Amino acid sequence: MEEKEVKTRASAIDEKASEEGEKSRAMSETLVSRATRSYIGPPVYIKPRFQDEIYTRGRGYALYISNFYEKSRPRLGAEQDEVTIKTFFEGFDYEYDFRSDVKTPNELWEIINDVKTKVERNKEKYKSFFIIISSHGKGITLRNEVGRELPDDEGKPIVVADNIQLLEPNTFVRVDQIVSKFKDFMTDKPKVLMFQNCRNVPGVEKLVSDSKDFCYSGTIPQIADMVVIHDTGKGGKGWVDRNGAWMFQCLFVDCRHMYDNEHFLDVLTQMNHIVSRREDRDKSGFIANQMPCFTSTFTKFFYL
Template sequence: MWLLWIKRYFMKQALHDVSSPSPRLLSRTNLAKDKYRYKMDYPCMGTCVIINIKNFDLKTGSLETRNGTDVDAAELEKTFSKLGYKVTLVHDQTADQIVDLLRDVSTQDHSNSGSFVCVLLSRGDEGGIYGTDGSFVNLDELTKFVDGNGCRSLVGKPKLLFIQAARGNKLDDGTLSEGDSMDGQTPSRIPVEADFLYAYSTTPGFNAWRDTQNGSWFMQSLCEMLRRFSGQLELMQIMTRVNNKVALEYKTTPGRSGKRQMPCIVSLLTKEFYFP
């Protein structure tokens, strides 16, 4: 009887040791998670600036009204508000006004924010977008305001840019498929361009499609995937699902020969990013 009790005691102790990680192991696990995941326990998720360009000055000639973009703007405002962002939505800005808006962002204190989001909805070409006056704004000119030199309170924090604009005039016909800084440590220097995500609606040189009634393929897919998977999946996983939806579920009407579109995600993020 005594031997049986001892045997049961040690069996229970062994099971407890296997199923209950030691405090030291848990501590190492948490440190590893912190190292590879952006800190998001700030009072605010951050600022989200949405610049929606629908109407262009008549003197621009070839820049036509972007019907359907207001649908995107409204859906984006709702989506990022639900994610906890302080959303600023502006319409029909000239090139100078767009630059001034991002310059103003750089002067604000983002110490209590975990990230920054900027959404650009306009006509564009490779490297940038057009203001309502037809003047071209280089994307580099905008991002310099929130990079490591332009805004110190955003250093080390994710800066997400979502761009709905053409990057050229080429059309995609598709192809046949065979099948379906740590607390307590000395601050370290990081690259000025670190912690950016550029999510383009299309690949370099190609057109980007927008439904005049339902909004653009890319932005509508982005909002849907953010609604469905925020809090579950890491951002790059979410963006992969956006890519999947746009690439496989959308094509133009038969009159346009069923053209396709492939988003382009360029990540300079240094850690995993999870929405709450």
């Protein structure tokens, strides 16, 4: 083969390689561009490689329990929360089940057990499950063997768990007790447990008002395929206004457009971003803010 012909072929190969390189770079730039504008433009759905990486999409079951809803001292925004949550789940063709003003732990366990039985009997019908509980609440602090509260180095109480308040006077249930009720439930299907309640210690709200300091601490699920969501970290207050709870406003209204294309945990991350930057100031100048948190043992992508 003549030297001129060899050079011509080598040149053609180089040009083709250069063209392929340009295509590759252009594709990379497109992917980067899509990623950087994912929250400032229409969401971009990036499909996982294998179908078994995604939980089966389809109709789910949503149980919403709202305490202090109809009584003489209803929680601010409670009625609006119910409208918001109902609209959201019915829009995704979920079976929506609303209960209000649970009085005792036994009543709560009965509701949960009845719903679990119904869902398990129709397990082919339901592809996912949500339970959302709104109420007053308070933190449970670390104490020594004689019951004395043990503060941290700054003199603040150490919140180790939290309680949900029921309607009977001085009646509470621990959040981790509720989470434990869903062990061995809906195996291999996504379960979302969401709690909207204060987790601070009464009387020391201002010590823990900046709940960004407490965002590390959520209730950790002990089984697979579950995410537990708190509207604030341990020791923090869950804030509401006339439009309802901050977390619900963000997750079910502001981020509604994301669910068609975004993995559920990505929506939660965006919720954290939005709520953590929100601040309100009361008449005394006290700044109200909060940091939602979630813990997950999801093993697949979850799309509603």
